[in-house]
Amino acid sequence: MINKKSKLYLGWLSHSKSENSKYKKYLENILVLYKSEIIDSALSEIRRAFEQISNNKSQAIYENEKDVKGIEYIKLEKVQDDALINDGYKIKHEIISEKEKCISVLANSDIGILYGVFALLRLFEQNKQLEGIQIIDNPKKAIRIINHWDNMDGTIERGFAGASVLFESCRNKDIMKDVMDVIGGITATNNALRKAFNDDYKVASDLDRINDYARMLSSVGINGAIINNTNVHAAETYLIDNKINIVKTISEIFDRWGIKTYLSINFAAPITLGDLQTSDPLDNDVIEWWKRKTEYVYSVIPNLGGFMVKADSEGRPGPFTYGRNHADGANMLASALSPYGGRLIWRCFVYNCKQDWRDHSIDRAKAAYDCFTPLDGQFLDNVYLQIKNGPMDFQVREPISPLFGVMDKTNKLMEFQITQEYTGQQKHVCFLIPWWKEILSTPTYANHGKTNESSVANRIDGIAAIVNVGNDENWTGHFLAQANLYGYGRLAWNSDISSEEIVEEWISLTFGHNPIVVKNVKDILMNSWDAYEKYTSPLGIGWMVAAGHHYGPDVDGYEFSPWGTYHRADCRGIGIDRTLESGTGYAGQYNEPLKSQYNDLEACSDELLLFFHHVPYTHVLKSGKTVIQHIYDTHFEGFEAVEVFANKWKGLKGIIDEKVYEHVLERLNIQLNSARDWRDQVNTYFYRMSGIEDEKKRKIY
C-alpha cells in the first residue's frame, strides 16, 4: 500500500513544520475576490501548506477587502498587466499600514495565479526574504508539456517506476493484448470480447493520485500532458471512440490544475476502428472522418489540447503508406483540430529502422532533417513538429538535432526524455538538467544568428518531454529522479535558470536546509550525468547498451543490428565518420560554423569526437590523452564517482527521512554493481580489441 503521507510520496510538495517562520501569519488569512475551479486549486495548496507548516488549523478565507484591514494576509487577484505573458505571475509584498501587510499574487489568468501561489509557497519553504519584494515571472514558452508513454492496459513503454498512474492495470491485459493483435480491434461482433474490453480498460481507480500528480506538474508550470503512448496500438485507438470517458475523467482532473490533455492518435484509426479501408490523408472520406471524429472528441472534452502523432516510424502507420508526405498528413489532422483551437503535434522521429549494418552510407542521424526540411513552410499554423534533442535517440551525449537550425517557417517543439531509458532507468542516479541546459544553450547559427540569439532555446516554440512517473510510492522509481521531473518543469518555464539554482530549490523543498544534506545531495546530483557518461559511453559514441531493454553494457549490442546504431570499432580505431569528405555527410546538415566545428577533426570537441569521426585509438584528444587512455580513465573514474556518491549518501544517515535514505542507498548499490559491469566490460572490450595497455596498469580483465 502506498503511504500518501510519506516523504517518498510527497516529494517537493511537502512542507516542513516551521512554527517560527515570520511569514506563517500570512497563511492564516487569504483574500480572494472571486472563485473558480483553478482558484480553488490554488486555495487548496495554500491550505495544505498551512496545515503542514502550522499547528494552528484556523485559516480564514476572505472575499472582501475590508475584512483584512489591519492584519497580515495573502491576496490572490486577477489583473490586466501587460508585463505578464504566458500565464506569468507577479508576487508583491506591501506594507499597507503598521499592522496590515499583504503578499499579493497577481496574474492575468487563473492559471497564472495558481503558478504564483506555487511560487510563493516555494519561497516560503526556502525561507526567502520577502520584505518589499516584487517578482514578475513569465514562462519563456507557452507550450510546456509532458508526454506519457502509458498504455491503456496500465503498462508504460520505457517506464521504470511501476504501472501507470492514469490507466488502471488491466486484469486480462495479456489476453486483451493478444486479442487486439489478432483481430486488430473489437469491431468484431463478439459480445464477450466487447464486455471483457469494457471491463478491462479503465481509468486508474485512484483518481486522488491523478490529482496529486497534476499538482506536481502544475507546481512547476507544466500546462499540457499527452496521456497515452506515442505508439498507439489497437486498444488505445479507442480512446477517441468508446473509451473516451477515460480521457474525459483524466482531463477534468488536469483542467483543475491548468493542464491541457492531449491524445496520441493512431494515424490508421479510420481503418482500425473499422470505418474505412484507407487512411490516406488526401482522401475525402478520411478528411471527413477525422473532421467528425474530432468534432465528437471536442464535444466530450471541450478543453482538449490536441493530438500527437508518431507516423511512419518504427512500424507505425503514416502518410508514406499512401505516397503522401508528412505535411499532407499533419495538415489534414490540423485542419480538423483548428475550429477548436487544438494543436497537432507531429513527431520528427522518422528513420529507416531496418537498415543493413554492412552499408556504411546510410546514416540514421540524417533521416529527420532529410525528411522534414523540404516541407518547411507547408505546415499549418497549429502544427508543431516535435524534435528529439539529438539526431539519434536520447543517448547520454549527442549533438543537437540539426532541425533546430532550420525550418524557420515551422513551429518546433523540443523533445527531451525524462524517463531514463538510456541513462540508468531510474536505478542509476542521473540528474539530466545540466545536459538539457547544454542542449538548450547550444547555438544553431540559424540565419547567421549570433551565439545566444540562435540558441536552441530561442529557436523553439515550446518544450515537451517523456515523463518518468509511475505508481511507485515515490512516483519516479528512484527518489532522486524526482529532481529530473522538477527540473524539467523549471527549465521548461525558463531555461535561463541555472542547474545549480534548480538543484538547490529542489533539495531545500524536498529535504530542508541542513547544509550537509544540501551539499551532499547537490554534489551527487550535479556530478551524476558526468559520471554516467564516463562509465558508459565515451566521446559521443553512444549505443553500447544491451539491445531491446537498453539497460546495462553490451558493446556490440547494436553493432550488427538494423537500427542504424553503430560504433564501428576495430583493432585500429573507433567512431562513425560523418564528415562531408569521407563519411556520411551528416555534419553538412548544420549551419556554419557548427558544420565546420563538427566536420573538422581538429575543431571537433572531445565530447562528440566519435559521433563525427573514426579515429585510431592512439589519436590524441584536446585533453592531451589518447582515445584509448580516455576510455580507460573515464571508465575507472565513472565507477569511482559512484563510490563517492554512495559515501556521500551514507553521510546522510539519521539526518534525512529513513525510508528515503534506505531506498536511495539500495539504488546506489545497484548502480555501483552496474557501473562496475560497465567499467569492466567496456574496458575489457577495448583492451582486447586494441591490445593497448592501460598506462596506469589498473586491472582490466
Add this chain to the structure above:
Amino acid sequence: MINKKSKLYLGWLSHSKSENSKYKKYLENILVLYKSEIIDSALSEIRRAFEQISNNKSQAIYENEKDVKGIEYIKLEKVQDDALINDGYKIKHEIISEKEKCISVLANSDIGILYGVFALLRLFEQNKQLEGIQIIDNPKKAIRIINHWDNMDGTIERGFAGASVLFESCRNKDIMKDVMDVIGGITATNNALRKAFNDDYKVASDLDRINDYARMLSSVGINGAIINNTNVHAAETYLIDNKINIVKTISEIFDRWGIKTYLSINFAAPITLGDLQTSDPLDNDVIEWWKRKTEYVYSVIPNLGGFMVKADSEGRPGPFTYGRNHADGANMLASALSPYGGRLIWRCFVYNCKQDWRDHSIDRAKAAYDCFTPLDGQFLDNVYLQIKNGPMDFQVREPISPLFGVMDKTNKLMEFQITQEYTGQQKHVCFLIPWWKEILSTPTYANHGKTNESSVANRIDGIAAIVNVGNDENWTGHFLAQANLYGYGRLAWNSDISSEEIVEEWISLTFGHNPIVVKNVKDILMNSWDAYEKYTSPLGIGWMVAAGHHYGPDVDGYEFSPWGTYHRADCRGIGIDRTLESGTGYAGQYNEPLKSQYNDLEACSDELLLFFHHVPYTHVLKSGKTVIQHIYDTHFEGFEAVEVFANKWKGLKGIIDEKVYEHVLERLNIQLNSARDWRDQVNTYFYRMSGIEDEKKRKIY
C-alpha cells in the same frame, strides 16, 4: 487446419501406392493367433499400409493356422526365443508349399511384434528383396526415450514446431502463469482461480494426433517418453496431484504403442503442493510424502515409467538446499519408485549459472564431473544419470562429456537434443545423425579399455533426447527435421547403423525412390551439419549466438554473461585454455590417452582446438591453414553450401509433393539469409578484431 492426409503430416509413415509390389498379396491375409492392445496396434498399422498401397480394401485377419492353407500371408506370433532381447524381433520368409508362403513376425513380447511389423512395412516400402530372408534385430539398449520440454499451458521450451501435441494451448495461459508465479500454486482458497486452473490446463483436445505421434515414436523403436518439461514450474507440479488425469489420458495412448510415460517432477513438490515446509530428502516426512505420492500416482497409472528430475540447476530446487548431495536426492525418490519397478532419471546438467566472466578459473565444463564422480557407487539400481553428450549445452561441436568415461557403478543415459536449440531452430536444415554417430563412437578409454569397447555407446545403459515435435502440420517445423527424429530412433535402437543407411531409409520411406530425389535430399542432409558448423562456430568454440533465444549470430552474445560460456577473443587470439598446465584443468577429467590428446596443443584435433586451447590467430592448424584463415574460409564455405542446398532442392520442383517442396524452399531461403548474417557478422568481428586480411580478398564488411 491441419490436413492429416498430407505428406507433411504423414511423413515417413506414408505408404506409396504400389499395386505391382510382389509382397502386396501378403498384406491381404494376416494370421494372428491371439489379441492384445498392442497386437491391435500392429494390425492397425498393417491395415493402414494395405489401404494406402492397394486399391483392394479387403484384408482378412485369420486366427487359425488352418485358414491360411495355400495362400500368401503375414503371421504375427509370440515365441520364446533366447536370440531375441530388449523387445527385439525376427522376420522370416518361408515357402511352405508352392502356393503357401508366409512372412512371420516373431518376438518374445507384443511390443517386439509391433516393432517387427513396423520393420516389415519399412522393408516393403523400400522394395527390399524378402525371399527367404531371416532377420533378427534386437535393440542394443533397453531404454530409448524421448524428453518433452512441453509445459502444461501448451508452450514448449525450446520448441520450434508450434505448440504442444500433448497439452492443450491454454486460453488464459499468460494470466495463469502470472498467477502461478505469484502464489506459487493454487492451494489458496480461491475458487474462481481453481476453476480457471481446472478449465485451463487440459490434455490436448486432438487425442487422435497424440496417437499418430505415438505411432511415429513406436515405428522407430522409442519405448519411453517424459511428457513434461524438465523445468517443472508450479502448474506442472500438479501433474502428480489434481492434474493427474492428463497424464493418465496420454499414458493410455502411449501404452498402446509400447511407450512408457515418464514424468518430470518438481523436487520441491512437497512444498509447492502445500503439504510440507521442507523438501529435504533425508527428512522422514518428505520420504513418507513421496512414498505416498508415488503410491497414488501408480494407483492411477500402473504402467508409469518413472520420474525425471533436474535438480540444483538453473534455479531449480534440489538437495543442495538442504546440504544433501545428489545421491541423497535421487535415492530417496528411487526408493519410492522401486516397489512399482519405476525408474528415477536424474539429470547431470548441474553447474553454477551465475559465474563471473572476469574469473577465468571457474569452468562450467568441469561442473558435472566434479559434482557426480564422488558419488559413484552410491546410487540405487533404479537410478539413471542422464548426461548431456558434451560438457556444455548442445553446441554444434563439443567434446564428449568426461562422465561417460567414469562412474562404472552407476547407470548412465546419453542425452541428445533433437530440437535444434543451437543448430538452426528448425529454420535451418541440420541433420544431426552424423554428429551423434561421432559422439557415440568416441572412445572413452574407461578402465584402459580399447577404442571400440570403451566407446560412449558401449558405456551407456540407455539413450534419451529432447524431441523436436510440435503441432505444426509437419510435426517438426522444418519438414526435413523429421529425419532427425527418425534417425534418433534408429540410432537409439542400434547405433551401429550408419548415417547413410538412416538417411536413405528415411528418404525412401518419405519421398520414394526417384534417384534424383534420393541423391539431392541425401546430399543436403549429409552435408548440413558440416555446413551449419562452418557458417556458425569454428573449431569448437561454440556460443557465438544471440543470448536468450539462441538463434542467429552474436559473437559477444555470451562473452560477458554469467553462464560460463566464453570465447576470450582479443586482438591476438581466441579460445579457452582448459589445459592442466595453464588453463582450467578440464582436460584432466578424461582418461588417457584422451586427456593428452585434448591437453596437448599439437595433439588436439582442429575441430576442438579452441575448446581446449587459446591460440593466436596465426596459429597453423593441422589443415595447414591459420586459425583466422580457417574462420574466413569456413564462413564463406558454409554459406556457399547452403546455396548449393537451395539449388539442389530447386532441382526437385515438380517431382516431389508440392506443399513439401514449397515449405522446404521457404525454410532454405530463411536459412540462406541467416547463414549470410552468420558469415558476415563472424567474419567482420574477427577481421575487425585481428586486423588480418583474408588471403582470398573476399568481401568482409
